[in-house]
Amino acid sequence: MSIVKSIQSKIIERIGQAANSARENGDLQFEKMPEFVLEVPREKTHGDFATNIAMLMAREAKMPPRKIAEIILRHLSNEGTWIDRTEIAGPGFINFFLDYRWLYQVPPQVVELNENYGKSQVGQGKKVQVEFVSANPTGVLHMGNARGAAIGDSLASVLGAAGFSVTREFYINDAGNQIEKFAKSLEARYLQLLGEAVPFPEDGYHGQDLIDTMKVLVEKVGDKYKSVEEELRRELLVKYALEEKISVIKKTLENFGVNYDIWFSEQSLHDGGEIEKTINELRDKGFIYESEGALWFKSTRFGDEKDEVVVRSNGLPTYFAADIAYHKNKFQRGFDQVINIWGADHHGHVARMKGAVQALGYEPDRLTVVLMQLVRLFKGGEILRMSKRTGTYVTLNELVEEVGKDAARYFFIMRSPDSHLDFDLDLAKSQSADNPVFYVQYAHARISSILRQAEEMGYSIPQVSNVDLSLLTEQSELELIRKIADLPEEIANAALNLAPHRMTAYAHDLAGLFHVFYTNCRVLIEDEKLRNARLMLAQAAGICIRNVLRLVGVSAPDQM
RNA sequence: GCGCCUGUAGCUCAGGUGGAUAGAGCAACGGACUUCUAAUCCGUGUGCCAGGGGUUCGAGUCCCUUCAGGCGCGCCA
Numbered sequence: 001m002s003i004v005k006s007i008q009s010k011i012i013e014r015i016g017q018a019a020n021s022a023r024e025n026g027d028l029q030f031e032k033m034p035e036f037v038l039e040v041p042r043e044k045t046h047g048d049f050a051t052n053i054a055m056l057m058a059r060e061a062k063m064p065p066r067k068i069a070e071i072i073l074r075h076l077s078n079e080g081t082w083i084d085r086t087e088i089a090g091p092g093f094i095n096f097f098l099d100y101r102w103l104y105q106v107p108p109q110v111v112e113l114n115e116n117y118g119k120s121q122v123g124q125g126k127k128v129q130v131e132f133v134s135a136n137p138t139g140v141l142h143m144g145n146a147r148g149a150a151i152g153d154s155l156a157s158v159l160g161a162a163g164f165s166v167t168r169e170f171y172i173n174d175a176g177n178q179i180e181k182f183a184k185s186l187e188a189r190y191l192q193l194l195g196e197a198v199p200f201p202e203d204g205y206h207g208q209d210l211i212d213t214m215k216v217l218v219e220k221v222g223d224k225y226k227s228v229e230e231e232l233r234r235e236l237l238v239k240y241a242l243e244e245k246i247s248v249i250k251k252t253l254e255n256f257g258v259n260y261d262i263w264f265s266e267q268s269l270h271d272g273g274e275i276e277k278t279i280n281e282l283r284d285k286g287f288i289y290e291s292e293g294a295l296w297f298k299s300t301r302f303g304d305e306k307d308e309v310v311v312r313s314n315g316l317p318t319y320f321a322a323d324i325a326y327h328k329n330k331f332q333r334g335f336d337q338v339i340n341i342w343g344a345d346h347h348g349h350v351a352r353m354k355g356a357v358q359a360l361g362y363e364p365d366r367l368t369v370v371l372m373q374l375v376r377l378f379k380g381g382e383i384l385r386m387s388k389r390t391g392t393y394v395t396l397n398e399l400v401e402e403v404g405k406d407a408a409r410y411f412f413i414m415r416s417p418d419s420h421l422d423f424d425l426d427l428a429k430s431q432s433a434d435n436p437v438f439y440v441q442y443a444h445a446r447i448s449s450i451l452r453q454a455e456e457m458g459y460s461i462p463q464v465s466n467v468d469l470s471l472l473t474e475q476s477e478l479e480l481i482r483k484i485a486d487l488p489e490e491i492a493n494a495a496l497n498l499a500p501h502r503m504t505a506y507a508h509d510l511a512g513l514f515h516v517f518y519t520n521c522r523v524l525i526e527d528e529k530l531r532n533a534r535l536m537l538a539q540a541a542g543i544c545i546r547n548v549l550r551l552v553g554v555s556a557p558d559q560m
Numbered sequence: 561g562c563g564c565c566u567g568u569a570g571c572u573c574a575g576g577u578g579g580a581u582a583g584a585g586c587a588a589c590g591g592a593c594u595u596c597u598a599a600u601c602c603g604u605g606u607g608c609c610a611g612g613g614g615u616u617c618g619a620g621u622c623c624c625u626u627c628a629g630g631c632g633c634g635c636c637a
Contacts, residue, residue, distance in 0.1 A: 043580070052579065055617060065617070090580045091617060136637070178637060294635050305563065305633070312635040319637050347564045348632045373565065374631075415573070418565060420630065422572075427586090435599085436585070442599050450596050457596095493576055505574060508584080519592095519601045538596095560599070 002120065002488035003105050008049065010081050011096060012038050015051055018075035027071045030060045038096075047087070047095035054092040065092025103481040104469040110484060110540035111464055118487040118547045122496065123164030127334055130156040132341035133253070134171040137245045138182040140209050141252055141396035143375040144343050147421065149396070150412035150553065151372055152341040153258040154500040157551045162495035167335070168260045171326060174242055175267040176319055181205065183234035186241050189214040194223050213241050252396050256405055257553040269325045275317050278325040278360070279310055287359045297324075302355025302364075320349075324356045331362050338366060339498070341417075344373045370498055372417040378424045394425075403428040406554045410437035413552045414504045436508060440545065441557055443511035443518075447542035448558035450523050454535060457524065461539065462532040471533045476517040480537065483513050484544050491551070500552065507548045514541045 001009075015038065022028035036053035054069035061068055069088040076086070084099040110117045132152025135145045153168065160166045185204035189211050192198060200206075217240055225233050246263070253260070269275050279295065282288045287298045293313030297320070300307055310321040330338050342349070350369045358364040377394055399408050407428045414436065415421050427435065451461065472478065487506070494502040523534040546556040 037577095037579090039576085039579085041580075042575095042582085046580070050579085052618095055579085058617065093580070173637070176637070292635080296635095309635045314635075316635090318635070323637095344565065344631055346632085346637090349637095350564080371565070376630095419573075420566065424572085427572095438599050439585090442597080446597060446600085453596060489576095497576065499576090501574085502576090505584085512584090515600055516602095518596080522596065524596050560597080 002485070003102070003109065004485050004489060007082055007098070007102060008038055011049060011083065014077055014081060015053060015072065015094075017077070018072045019053065019057075021075045022071050025075070027075070028057070028061055028063075028068065030057055041093075041095070046089060046093070048098040049096040050089075050093045051096075052093060054088075054094060058092070068092065069094045100478060101470065103478055103485065104472070106481050106485045107469060107536050107540040108464045108467070110543050111536060114543055115547060115550075117543055118491050119161045119163070120488045120492045121163035122492045123159060123162045125163060125165050126336040127167070128159055128164045128337045128339060129167045129169055129330060129333075129335040130159070130339045130341070131169045131171055131330075132156075133258075134173070135249065136173050136178060137242055137249060138178055138205055139207060139245075141249060143377055143394055143396070143399065143423065146256070146396045146399055146408065147372055147375050147412045148341050148343065149253060149256055149258050150409045151370070151417055151500060154409075154413050154503065154552045155339070155341070155370070155498060157553070158491060158495045158500050158503065161547075161551060162492045164337075164495065167262060168258075169262045169264055170260045172246065172263060172265050172267075173319070174246075174265055175270050175322065176316075179238060179242075182241070183238045185210055186214060186237040187230075187234055190217065190225065190237060193218050194226060210241070213244055216244070217241075256396060256400060257409065264326070266322050266326070269322055269329065270317075274329060275321050275325040278328050279317070279321060281328075282310075282324070282356075282359055285359060285361075297352070297356065297359075299352035299355045302351065302358055304351040304355055308352050320352070320356075323349075323353065324360070327353065327357055327367065328360050331357075331360075331366070336366065337368065340367070340369045342369055342371055344371050344418075347371050368498065370417055373420040375421045375423050378422055379426060406441070407435065407437050409553045410440075410504060413500050416499065416501045436504075437554060438560070440504075440507045440511040440549065441554070442560055443514045444542060444545045444549070444556045445558060445560040446518055447514070447538050447545070450538050451535070451542070452558075454524055459524065459531065459535070462535060464536075467532050467536050468529055469533050469536065471530045472537060474517075474521055476513070476520045477534075477537060480510075480513045480517045480541060483510050484540055487544055487547070503548050503552050507545060507552075510541065510544055510548070514538075514545075517541075 015036070016033060019028065019030070019033060023030060034053065034056035036051055036056055038049050038051045041047060041050045054065040054072065057063075057068050058065045066088055069092050073086055073088070073094065082098045082102045083096050085097045087095045087097075089095050130152050133141070133145050133148045135141055141149070156166045156168050181201065181204055184201045188198050188200045188204065192200075193211070193214055214237075217237070225236055228236065250263075279288060282297065283295075287301065288310065289296055289298065294309045295311035296307045297310050298307055308320055309318055310324070311317050327338070350371070353369070354364040354367055357367045402425065403411075411423060411428050412421070454461065472481070490502060490506045494500055517537075521534060523531065523538055525531050549556045
């Protein structure tokens with residue numbers, strides 16, 4: 001347990017004991033202990049912690065809150081709690097002021113745990129799967145996929161650091177209608193490249209990338225497939241192109257710092273008969289009916305607006321049917337919690353997907369869909385319209401090339417998933433102070449520089465046992481330590497609330513406090529004892545920044 | 561028409577499962593480098609938290625409603 005957490009829970013325990021002993025004494029009346037909180041007040045002048053217990057008890061105890069607070073304080077034991085003093089404030093808050101020396105426990109712990117500092121066990125090893133991007137393999141990755149990649153990957157990292165057992169998964173839509181379209185488009189491009197005047201399918205994939213893919217194939221096999229019978233030809237083209245496309249997607253994501261544990265093929269669900277099996281199971285349970293020659297799932301039974309087709313009248317299962325089978329497969333693999341990162345344009349599917357999960361007999365809350373709003377791209381103050389159909393969009397590769405992986409990931413993570421994101425290409429690209437990612441990285445570079453120079457000057461990095469941290473009494477030093485102490489809770493909260501953007505907010509705060517410390521307190525000074533204390537603090541701050549940036553997939557440079 | 565998301569400072573956004581006087585960055589103005597990187601720091605101010613009701617000790621946060629914007633409502637994925 002983190003230092004903050006253990007101090008906090010100790011005080012909570014003492015408050016409860018005080019209330020109980022007041023009741024036994026006859027000073028206070030209540031049936032059940034209210035669910036009070038002990039939180040960090042917004043205002044520093046309100047102490048390190050504050051509790052609302054007196055206000056919650058007022059009605060039942062038939063006493064004004066401040067009076068209750070007084071009684072509780074009279075019964076409160078401070079022993080072994082770091083409580084320095086208490087006060088009753090406002091409508092009846094009890095404020096706790098700690099002996100600031102508790103902070104001196106923090107830096108040694110950070111240095112000792114190093115890259116493990118900030119981790120916790122709130123996840124209790126529960127198995128969580130995060131499925132994200134899962135882009136159509138017929139195209140290249142665009143801005144929406146980029147946001148999904150950043151959010152999904154960082155969320156997975158944060159969950160991992162909070163003690164969940166995480167699996168990153170990409171669902172490959174390598175079956176169904178769009179593969180048909182893909183095949184026709186490929187065929188047309190192939191034949192066109194061989195000089196034939198074949199028309200391009202109206203609803204085909206117009207992107208330049210298909211032409212490029214086929215060019216490479218023509219170089220390899222020439223016109224060998226020209227004479228092959230149509231169905232087989234398309235099959236061969238798809239197989240080749242799909243492999244190539246997926247490997248490009250894989251490489252693109254790796255380049256973006258995203259590595260998956262599992263690449264799951266939709267086709268494998270068709271091949272293994274899992275879709276049919278799942279539909280039969282739903283039929284047996286009475287959730288499937290036939291109408292107009294198609295099979296429908298009764299999603300309205302689960303609060304959806306309308307029922308949904310699972311098998312079309314032509315006998316082919318829909319994407320939804322495959323997705324149901326896929327989710328059954330997920331739960332069968334033993335995941336306690338399944339998280340999908342979807343674009344907001346898919347929000348209409350959430351209700352029916354959860355309905356299907358419930359119909360299969362799983363608790364629907366075990367599926368969480370994180371919806372992220374769409375990305376609008378700005379350049380030169382104007383919106384860039386993106387269209388996949390016409391092949392005009394900025395790709396993930398181009399983005400990384402233009403603004404770099406660090407800035408791109410930081411920008412995507414900075415905002416909560418449900419905010420509409422305006423991505424300003426010019427700002428992300430600017431190597432200037434306006435760019436928030438540099439602010440954080442710069443703090444890390446400064447720390448590295450100090451440690452580097454300490455070594456050059458023959459000042460060895462002190463051993464934990466030889467440092468007297470009580471020499472750190474400047475406000476900027478204490479505030480920096482306080483922030484460092486928060487990391488484990490910050491990560492845990494980001495994980496439990498599925499809110500990776502809290503990590504960049506924390507990183508920014510931490511970096512800011514370091515910059516203030518840096519300005520006010522010189523580290524490499526003559527006074528060996530103070531120097532060692534500050535070296536350790538700087539070291540701890542560096543570890544924190546590094547650990548947070550790692551979670552969001554941004555590098556922590558040693559110099560800039 | 562129905563559903564989901566959003567509406568907080570001039571701009572971009574934070575605001576744990578309701579807490580005390582609503583915050584940051586950018587932009588604007590004025591200061592700080594003989595000293596560990598000035599990509600930094602310090603100072604100066606701005607809000608009917610979209611509007612209106614309600615719940616309670618207490619609401620930016622919860623409920624209802626109106627308005628505005630985005631997205632979705634295919635035997636597509």
